[in-house]
Each structure stands twice: as structure tokens, then as C-alpha cells.
Amino acid sequence: MDTLIKLDLLSRRPIYEQLKSKISELVLLGELKPGDALPAVRSFARDLGVNPNTVQKAYQELERENIIYSVVGRGTYISRSDKLADQLREQQVQRVKSAVLLAKNSSVTKERIISAVDEVFSGKNHAEGESQADD
């Protein structure tokens, strides 16, 4: 599964945040399901070409958000929650609402926002496939 993950080591976005987003993404796409094991900290770090501490930081934050859980000596797994995907989607919705609120406070009209949403869902998007900032 780690072969599905590509990190941009030159980005100013922290590696651990990129990793968090990628893992969440795989859960949303169904590539990772509740109970599935994640790679061990050390081997994952080796495969990704980063430091084990960086992977551990990503795991720790994801665990704090109840997206994964770890057991010493066993490994790290996707949380056993049937509402996991919904929870992650709701995070995205909250980000949208934050951006909309800022736009509203800048006197952007509701109609302008709706048409922007239409544009995105019409597929005419530059910058497809970007990962989001976390928290």
C-alpha cells in the first residue's frame, strides 16, 4: 500500500502532514479499510525515504484524531469505526465552510459561491488531485 504514496520532499508543506493526508485519502478511496494494518514505522520510513520519527509523528497525530490506533509490539491499524469515511468527509466539509465564511465576510455573494461550486463539479478544474492542509 505504501507504493501508492508519493511525497514531495521539497514542498514547504511538512512531510508528516502530507503523509497524514495521503493516509486519510486512501481510507476515503477504500484502499484502506477499518482494521487494515499500516506499514511499520521503520519500514514505512525506509520505503518513503524519510526519517522514522517523521512517520511516527504522522501516526501519533492520526491516532489523536482517532483515525488509526497503535499497539506496541503489534503494529498500527486503521480505526474500527463504521463512520470513519463519513468523519473524514465531514472534515472536508468543515474546511469548505470556513472558506465560505471568509468569502461571505468579504461580501462575496452567495450566487458567486454557488457558481464556483458548480464550476468545480463541472470538472473544469486546473490543479486536480491536490492534498489538503490538515487541522
Add this chain to the structure above:
Amino acid sequence: MDTLIKLDLLSRRPIYEQLKSKISELVLLGELKPGDALPAVRSFARDLGVNPNTVQKAYQELERENIIYSVVGRGTYISRSDKLADQLREQQVQRVKSAVLLAKNSSVTKERIISAVDEVFSGKNHAEGESQADD
């Protein structure tokens, strides 16, 4: 005008970014109009309780974005562009589109996004009056 600006010196959001947002906000609200003078770097810094270099950095970036312009010996002014407010509003729309695209890629439905937009414009917002991240 600088009395209208309150900075959070303890925030992890850089001061110069907060200042950029606040100035843009005042332009959008009509408190600052094209041609209006901004406070001098030194006096502004004194009033805000920050270092002059921090104010200068905010001014420099705003000038790079054609929102303000500076003249040595004279001062710093709001750009003389009749489309300034529209330009700033369009920045907000772009932020919304980015967030919507991420949500879409997380298989959030268009209907869910639309209802989120409705919620924001209905006024039932927690976290009102926040300033946005820039660039």
C-alpha cells in the same frame, strides 16, 4: 485607521500575514479606498507593538500583489485600481474552490457542499469573524 487593527501576537499565524489580511479586509469593507495612505512603517509598527521589519514585510508582499504601492520619502498607499475589491473577492472565491475541489476528491457530494454553503449564509455560524490564511 490602525486603531481598527488588532493582531494576535501569540498566534502561530505569522504577524505579517495577519497584517496583510487585516489591510485587505479594510479595503473590502470600504474603510480603505484606492489612493488612501497607509501609516508609515515605523509609526505603524509602534502602534501595533511589533517590529518595523514585520510591517515592512507585510507592505512588501501586498505591493507584490498590487494591492498597495510605496514611494520612498512619500509613503505607502492603496493601489489606484477600480477593480481592487473585486480582485480581493476573487481571491476568496479561489480559496473556496480549492476547498471544494478537495472535498469533491474525497467523494463529498455536491448536495452536501451546497447545503454547507446554505448553512453559512443562513447565519448559523460558530467562529464568526476569522481572518484567512494568505497565498
Add this chain to the structure above:
DNA sequence: TGAATTGTATTATATGTCATAGTACAATTC
């Protein structure tokens, strides 16, 4: 004209985050 104010540039220092490197330990697996 000369002093004050303006934006601008530069160097130095301190702090916090990010990332790497290395080591160590307890729990589990095999």
C-alpha cells in the same frame, strides 16, 4: 537650505518547527 520623515536594505540574534540521526526500552511475535 537643512532637519525630519519616508521607504528600503543589511547584518545580527533569538526562537520555534521540521527533519534527521542515533540510542534505548517495553511489549509482542515467531
Add this chain to the structure above:
DNA sequence: GAATTGTACTATGACATATAATACAATTCA
């Protein structure tokens, strides 16, 4: 018992942020 697992800790370097201090050219203004 050896290997693997998560976890914790210290140390180091790179980088962004912010402050401090100084200097200079252009403009303003008394």
C-alpha cells in the same frame, strides 16, 4: 530467545519568523 513492534529521548542542522540596530536615498516641510 531473537526479531519486530511502538514509543521515548537527546542532539543537530535547516529554515521561517520576529526582533534589534544601523544605514542610506528620496521626499517633505518649516
